[in-house]
Amino acid sequence: xxxxxxxxxxxxxxxxxxxxxxxxxxxxxxxxxxxxxxxxxxxxxxxxxxxxxxxxxxxxxxxxxxxxxxxxxxxxxxxxxxxxxxxxxxxxxxxxxxxxxxxxxxxxxxxxxxxxxxxxxxxxxxxxxxxxxxxxxxxxxxxxxxxxxxxxxxxxxxxxxxxxxxxxxxxxxxxxxxxxxxxxxxxxxxxxxxxxxxxxxxxxxxxxxxxxxxxxxxxxxxxxxxxxxxxxxxxxxxxxxxxxxxxxxxxxxxxxxxxxxxxxxxxxxxxxxxxxxxxxxxxxxxxxxxxxxxxxxxxxxxxxxxxxxxxxxxxxxxxxxxxxxxxxxxxxxxxxxxxxxxxxxxxxxxxxxxxxxxxxxxxxxxxxxxxxxxxxxxxxxxxxxxxxxxxxxxxxxxxxxxxxxxxxxxxxxxxxxxxxxxxxxxxxxxxxx
Amino acid sequence: xxxxxxxxxxxxxxxxxxxxxxxxxxxxxxxxxxxxxxxxxxxxxxxxxxxxxxxxxxxxxxxxxxxxxxxxxxxxxxxxxxxxxxxxxxxxxxxxxxxxxxxxxxxxxxxxxxxxxxxxxxxxxxxxxxxxxxxxxxxxxxxxxxxxxxxxxxxxxxxxxxxxxxxxxxxxxxxxxxxxxxxxxxxxxxxxxxxxxxxxxxxxxxxxxxxxxxxxxxxxxxxxxxxxxxxxxxxxxxxxxxxxxxxxxxxxxxxxxxxxxxxxxxxxxxxxxxxxxxxxxxxxxxxxxxxxxxxxxxxxxxxxxxxxxxxxxxxxxxxxxxxxxxxxxxxxxxxxxxxxxxxxxxxxxxxxxxxxxxxxxxxxxxxxxxxxxxxxxxxxxxxxxxxxxxxxxxxxxxxxxxxxxxxxxxxxxxxxxxxxxxxxxxxxxxxxxxxxxxxxxxxx
Numbered sequence: 001x002x003x004x005x006x007x008x009x010x011x012x013x014x015x016x017x018x019x020x021x022x023x024x025x026x027x028x029x030x031x032x033x034x035x036x037x038x039x040x041x042x043x044x045x046x047x048x049x050x051x052x053x054x055x056x057x058x059x060x061x062x063x064x065x066x067x068x069x070x071x072x073x074x075x076x077x078x079x080x081x082x083x084x085x086x087x088x089x090x091x092x093x094x095x096x097x098x099x100x101x102x103x104x105x106x107x108x109x110x111x112x113x114x115x116x117x118x119x120x121x122x123x124x125x126x127x128x129x130x131x132x133x134x135x136x137x138x139x140x141x142x143x144x145x146x147x148x149x150x151x152x153x154x155x156x157x158x159x160x161x162x163x164x165x166x167x168x169x170x171x172x173x174x175x176x177x178x179x180x181x182x183x184x185x186x187x188x189x190x191x192x193x194x195x196x197x198x199x200x201x202x203x204x205x206x207x208x209x210x211x212x213x214x215x216x217x218x219x220x221x222x223x224x225x226x227x228x229x230x231x232x233x234x235x236x237x238x239x240x241x242x243x244x245x246x247x248x249x250x251x252x253x254x255x256x257x258x259x260x261x262x263x264x265x266x267x268x269x270x271x272x273x274x275x276x277x278x279x280x281x282x283x284x285x286x287x288x289x290x291x292x293x294x295x296x297x298x299x300x301x302x303x304x305x306x307x308x309x310x311x312x313x314x315x316x317x318x319x320x321x322x323x324x325x326x327x328x329x330x331x332x333x334x335x336x337x338x339x340x341x342x343x344x345x346x347x348x349x350x351x352x353x354x355x356x357x358x359x360x361x362x363x364x365x366x367x368x369x370x371x372x373x374x375x376x377x378x379x380x381x382x383x384x385x386x387x388x389x390x391x392x393x394x395x396x397x398x399x400x401x402x403x404x405x406x407x408x409x410x411x412x413x414x415x416x417x418x419x420x421x422x423x424x425x426x427x428x429x430x431x432x433x
Numbered sequence: 434x435x436x437x438x439x440x441x442x443x444x445x446x447x448x449x450x451x452x453x454x455x456x457x458x459x460x461x462x463x464x465x466x467x468x469x470x471x472x473x474x475x476x477x478x479x480x481x482x483x484x485x486x487x488x489x490x491x492x493x494x495x496x497x498x499x500x501x502x503x504x505x506x507x508x509x510x511x512x513x514x515x516x517x518x519x520x521x522x523x524x525x526x527x528x529x530x531x532x533x534x535x536x537x538x539x540x541x542x543x544x545x546x547x548x549x550x551x552x553x554x555x556x557x558x559x560x561x562x563x564x565x566x567x568x569x570x571x572x573x574x575x576x577x578x579x580x581x582x583x584x585x586x587x588x589x590x591x592x593x594x595x596x597x598x599x600x601x602x603x604x605x606x607x608x609x610x611x612x613x614x615x616x617x618x619x620x621x622x623x624x625x626x627x628x629x630x631x632x633x634x635x636x637x638x639x640x641x642x643x644x645x646x647x648x649x650x651x652x653x654x655x656x657x658x659x660x661x662x663x664x665x666x667x668x669x670x671x672x673x674x675x676x677x678x679x680x681x682x683x684x685x686x687x688x689x690x691x692x693x694x695x696x697x698x699x700x701x702x703x704x705x706x707x708x709x710x711x712x713x714x715x716x717x718x719x720x721x722x723x724x725x726x727x728x729x730x731x732x733x734x735x736x737x738x739x740x741x742x743x744x745x746x747x748x749x750x751x752x753x754x755x756x757x758x759x760x761x762x763x764x765x766x767x768x769x770x771x772x773x774x775x776x777x778x779x780x781x782x783x784x785x786x787x788x789x790x791x792x793x794x795x796x797x798x799x800x801x802x803x804x805x806x807x808x809x810x811x812x813x814x815x816x817x818x819x820x821x822x823x824x825x826x827x828x829x830x831x832x833x834x835x836x837x838x839x840x841x842x843x844x845x846x847x848x849x850x851x852x853x854x855x856x857x858x859x860x861x862x863x864x865x866x867x868x869x870x871x872x873x874x875x876x877x
Contacts, residue, residue, distance in 0.1 A: 043816060045816075082738070085733045256584050287522070296578055298574070303584075362527055365478070
């Protein structure tokens with residue numbers, strides 16, 4: 001590939017006509033979903049988010065949310081793990097269950113003709129998971145294996161250390177999967193308690209796209225979610241980020257220095273978020289970004305470099321990553337620091353702003369390229385507490401950004417002296433500070 | 434131009450009538466030999482525009498490994514009409530995304546963009562098909578980028594390094610044994626002349642396939658293609674892709690790779706396996722179903738059920754098969770043992786499960802579930818414009834036809850238990866295989 005797709009993930013779009021026709025559907029039981037009816041293909045995609053995620057698990061249950069989420073499809077209701085999988089395979093229903101620091105998320109894409117039995121499977125997975133001992137042990141073994149893999153993966157090592165430095169004793173500092181020790185102490189009963197706390201009606205956000213009417217959806221919402229607890233303990237406190245601008249080196253036997261860098265970011269609900277988003281596009285997203293041009297295109301120092309806003313629910317980071325050879329990483333880091341300082345001091349040009357606006361507004365519709373993708377966007381907009389017309393107004397907001405806006409936000413947000421680097425490798429000419 | 438053919442391909446003939454859905458697919462061929470496929474998807478005013486070349490890493494001259502992929506990078510430098518560095522800049526300025534990828538069998542370039550920019554995409558892609566402009570400095574810088582790519586994606590990853598070693602052992606004579614990105618010592622020597630020679634030989638309309646998927650009609654795509662790709666001169670150097678073939682494999686090969694960065698050792702075995710050929714896809718279909726049966730879905734698969742559930746000695750197991758290649762591909766199995774289980778025990782138990790499967794044959798209920806998923810995947814595919822475009826592009830690039838692509842779901846659905854067993858007995862022969870152990874410590 002010419003470039004890694006993962007480094008161009010912040011793409012934006014002209015909207016498909018139907019994607020903007022978002023209906024708010026509320027069930028008799030009071031559950032709300034956002035719906036786009038799309039009848040051209042006989043399938044239905046559903047994205048379900050539960051706010052809270054791993055951040056709300058107790059300190060002594062690290063990794064419980066991740067493990068619990070992995071167990072939702074490993075036995076529920078009348079089915080053991082095999083029975084549940086066989087039932088979903090027979091219906092060709094596609095479920096995926098995932099946990100993050102802020103969310104438990106469930107994605108389902110099912111055939112219209114199998115909608116009811118597929119939703120019954122989803123219902124029991126969410127409300128009647130069994131957490132059988134044998135499944136618990138098996139999945140814990142898999143997570144254990146995954147933790148050990150992360151412990152020798154330079155990117156994971158760098159990310160984990162960076163979060164520890166940035167978040168201190170806030171729950172966001174923890175590794176999502178937990179540690180070998182923390183998950184060894186977990187029990188099936190912990191899974192039940194974590195499930196009761198994480199999957200509650202007050203935390204639900206739902207996006208649905210496909211061949212389904214609002215009336216059908218309203219009924220389905222009550223069927224699937226009615227048995228969940230009404231509410232549980234709320235969210236973790238907001239936290240601020242303090243990075244000291246140093247360089248930390250973690251020795252790792254590799255020709256590459258995998259590097260993560262970052263500082264405090266900007267919250268998604270900040271009035272200047274869109275301004276910062278456009279600013280970051282100019283700095284570190286895509287082929288024409290300053291970082292890519294200076295470090296890859298002009299000097300060939302890396303295959304990929306990028307920066308990205310990372311707003312969590314209760315804190316925000318402004319991060320970036322680069323992988324470069326041990327010989328070249330020192331030069332690359334100097335260039336990143338120069339670009340960081342240049343942005344803070346001098347801001348951006350009108351030409352850069354216009355190019356960014358054209359890309360971000362023009363590519364926004366490209367994100368709406370499948371039912372599942374649109375369902376995910378609908379739920380994500382709710383997670384960010386944005387209004388239901390956000391998708392229609394988003395490009396106007398991007399186009400309203402001025403050079404003065406960006407320069408003001410750059411001066412406030414971009415802090416060269418706080419830019420913290422974590423290098424995993426055997427870098428030459430770099431000293432830990 | 435030749436008379437254009439226009440027909441609808443019924444992808445889903447086996448689905449119940451209420452579900453019957455068709456991807457509207459049409460084809461035409463330009464006078465200069467360029468083939469085209471149009472896939473209609475009118476849900477959004479967006480288009481995927483791709484040009485595929487029938488050349489990949491397995492077509493590289495000896496000693497020039499990586500040149501196909503290196504040229505892919507260099508195709509973004511500039512042309513006689515587009516200044517250096519402007520290609521992707523222009524596309525980003527229009528809100529489009531562009532990228533490219535290289536395999537052993539093909540090299541493809543694509544843009545995803547609003548439909549009203551399709552004509553410009555064709556102008557630019559046609560321009561760089563024949564009028565690429567390179568210079569020494571751009572070539573040197575991009576070679577450094579490719580070396581950095583190799584360092585990041587291969588040299589830093591024990592599993593990738595191990596995979597290169599295994600492929601080199603599986604293919605004793607065929608170029609599938611060289612890595613697509615190239616061996617480092619050969620990438621370091623690639624130069625401007627190598628790139629241009631490769632480019633001039635292979636990049637021509639009669640070696641290219643146009644795929645357009647999205648909110649378009651076949652008529653408008655054809656008119657635009659005639660206008661922009663039609664004038665391009667064909668190459669007279671394009672010859673049938675006859676590559677060195679494998680001699681009989683007489684000896685099972687075994688290798689170990691030790692790397693201190695390994696956290697989860699595993700056993701992986703690949704067998705040389707036949708691929709899809711035009712009009713003859715049934716064996717590949719049987720192998721596709723075999724891979725699903727043995728290790729397609731964790732606990733409900735033969736390996737997962739035996740080695741994760743009944744005798745839980747492993748963290749994960751799986752099977753895989755690459756059906757879509759120009760020359761024989763590979764069929765594979767792997768097992769990641771639990772921490773206290775040795776690689777030898779894991780391999781022995783995997784082999785025992787395999788032997789039992791060859792006696793028992795497939796479970797009818799499991800076959801039924803796999804068939805249901807195969808049928809449904811054709812409906813789900815309609816929701817994936819990019820995936821459909823890739824499916825047709827890859828197939829045509831290796832010599833299959835749109836009819837073969839349309840037939841493939843039927844071929845899969847028609848696979849019987851006997852077909853699976855015949856394919857399994859033919860392919861799962863240790864003499865055709867490479868068994869590898871990825872380890873943390875050196876073998877004793």
